[in-house]
Amino acid sequence: MAIIRGKLEFQNVITMHTRSIYGKWQEQAMQLRSFIIKNNLFITGPVMVRWGKIDEATKEADLTVYLPTFQKLQFPKNDTFSYQETFLIEDGLKIRQTSANDDIAATEALLAVMAEKAALKLQKPYYYIYLPVFGEYILDIYAPVEEGVNP
Amino acid sequence: MIFLKDNIRYERVISKNDTFYYKEIEQHLALFLDEIKALHAHPNGPLFYTVNNVPFDEQMKVTFFLLVKEEVRPAGELKFHSYYSVEQMMSMRILSDFEANTQAAYSAIFQFMQASNIQQLTPPYHIIHQEGGQQFVTIKLGYLRSE
Numbered sequence: 241m242a243i244i245r246g247k248l249e250f251q252n253v254i255t256m257h258t259r260s261i262y263g264k265w266q267e268q269a270m271q272l273r274s275f276i277i278k279n280n281l282f283i284t285g286p287v288m289v290r291w292g293k294i295d296e297a298t299k300e301a302d303l304t305v306y307l308p309t310f311q312k313l314q315f316p317k318n319d320t321f322s323y324q325e326t327f328l329i330e331d332g333l334k335i336r337q338t339s340a341n342d343d344i345a346a347t348e349a350l351l352a353v354m355a356e357k358a359a360l361k362l363q364k365p366y367y368y369i370y371l372p373v374f375g376e377y378i379l380d381i382y383a384p385v386e387e388g389v390n391p
Numbered sequence: 392m393i394f395l396k397d398n399i400r401y402e403r404v405i406s407k408n409d410t411f412y413y414k415e416i417e418q419h420l421a422l423f424l425d426e427i428k429a430l431h432a433h434p435n436g437p438l439f440y441t442v443n444n445v446p447f448d449e450q451m452k453v454t455f456f457l458l459v460k461e462e463v464r465p466a467g468e469l470k471f472h473s474y475y476s477v478e479q480m481m482s483m484r485i486l487s488d489f490e491a492n493t494q495a496a497y498s499a500i501f502q503f504m505q506a507s508n509i510q511q512l513t514p515p516y517h518i519i520h521q522e523g524g525q526q527f528v529t530i531k532l533g534y535l536r537s538e
Contacts, residue, residue: 247473248473249472249473277512282477282512284472285475285476308472310513371400371474371476372400
């Protein structure tokens with residue numbers, strides 16, 4: 241599978257900060273989708289998630305869900321939802337896993353090998369972008385390149 | 392015929408919001424394409440646009456979109472999207488007499504939504520295809536099934 245170096249950019253992104261059992265993001269993505277629709281907007285991109293450190297006892301982790309929307313949205317400041325006009329990571333490596341059910345650890349190991357060969361340092365946690373295809377998901381994993389430590 | 396299981400799923404899309412007198416759409420479209428050319432980006436798929444208002448006063452609020460091959464740093468009012476997708480859309484294809492048939496397509500879609508208790512969720516997307524020397528347009532509209 242090809243590994244591509246480039247940026248990751250979305251416009252008008254609503255972010256939801258929550259907590260979940262590691263791997264379970266679908267319900268939270270639906271909650272964020274409902275929030276967006278109730279605010280008279282609609283989604284213009286795939287679900288993207290990012291996981292924090294896993295609690296070994298509970299298997300829970302901080303979960304951030306990102307969805308881009310059609311235009312700006314203003315709402316009262318709160319701890320769960322936030323908005324940014326442009327979400328941009330300038331530099332990173334992206335790899336596509338043809339099924340979201342495949343072993344993510346193996347795919348990330350490949351990324352690590354490529355990064356080492358290219359003398360790049362990758363910054364965890366990575367971003368997981370779920371692309372719907374024929375009732376399932378393809379998974380793009382985006383690993384930001386750490387600034388200031390690379391050629 | 393209205394197709395109910397359509398979507399838009401693209402990577403590397405440049406967009407621009409614009410407002411103009413409805414008869415000037417061709418000039419504004421040309422300007423959009425020139426701005427993309429100035430970024431040294433090359434088209435990689437259809438041009439499409441949304442009509443974001445009902446132009447009662449003949450002023451159209453439009454968002455233009457074009458798929459490109461390159462990741463570019465957008466300039467001016469251009470915006471870049473690594474992915475651009477809209478799910479759960481209905482669509483109709485128009486093969487000729489675009490102005491009249493677009494109106495007919497809008498009418499058919501809105502009548503269908505009313506009859507089926509379906510709510511409009513997005514503005515209409517107009518996708519302009521060029522294939523084998525022929526041009527055709529697909530109108531797509533995101534919807535929500537009323538609960």
